Amino acid sequence: MPRKYVILLAVTLGVIVLDQWTKYLVVRELTTQMDGKESLGERLGAMYSEPPPQGFDGLHYRSKRHIEVSESFFRIRYAENPGAAWGLFRNLPPDTRGPLFHVVSLGAVLLIVYYFRKLSGTAPEERWALWGLPLVLGGALGNYIDRxxxxxxxxxxxxxxxxKAAWPSFNIADSAICIGVGMLIVDAFVRKEKPASAASSSAKT
Structure with missing residues (x-):
């Protein structure tokens, strides 16, 4: 198997596993959804089955506590996002929101795979895209599993x-997507500058 596909599989699966594992821990420790569930199978069933109806707080899984990492700056608290990243489109009707996100998610996966296949996997200037695209793919699939x-x-x-001010709640998948997109932005500049530099050197000789 070519090296680039090893990177694609390893990074993508790594992000998915880390994302789902942290979400499992959050549901187990910060909500009542897994209370009374003794086996791992029962707990996974409680997490990946049809959720209970929303409660008075708007959550399907009842929150029981949160963790203050830094009282003034950062906490770990269970939240649900029916929308896109940072809550975008969360107010759309479910029968519109669901199909829209399915199409967008699958379209993103196909687009990422298409561009990844075009990479040689050996050129040094491709390194940002080589690692950035799998990060975005893993993040997109991690959140798609939730949906x-x-x-x-x-x-x-x-x-x-x-x-007094708060950034919208996020998760590991969102973090991977943001890091991956940042790497792709760097890639766009790196691979844009290289041909220009090469042309300039050729002209001088």
Missing amino acids: LARGFVIDFLEAHWFD
């Missing part, structure tokens, strides 16, 4: 400024 399983994405990382 397929329960119709909403589990978020739990909450950055804030003394509770």
Whole structure:
């Protein structure tokens, strides 16, 4: 198997496993959804089966506590996001939101794979895309698993400024997507500058 596909599989699967594992821990420790479930199979069934109806707080899984990592800046708190990243489109009707996200998610996967196949996997200037695309793919699939399983994405990382301003809750999949997109932006500049530099050197000789 070519090296680039080893990287694709390893990074993508690594992001998916880390994302789903952290979400499992959050549901187990910060909600009541797995209370009374003794075996791993029972707990996984509680997490990946049809969720209970929303409660008075708007959550399907009842929150029981949160973790203050830094009282003024950061906490881990269970949250549900039926929308896209940072809650975009969460107010769309479910019968519109569901099909839209399925199409967008599958389209993103196909687009990422298409561009990844065009990489040689050996050129040094491709390194940003070589690692960035799998990060985005793993993040997209991690959140898509949530949508397929329960119709909403589990978020739990909450950055804030003394509770006066807060960044929308996010998760490991969102983090991987942001890092991957950042690497792709760098890639766009790196691979744009290289031909220009090469042409300039040729002209001088």
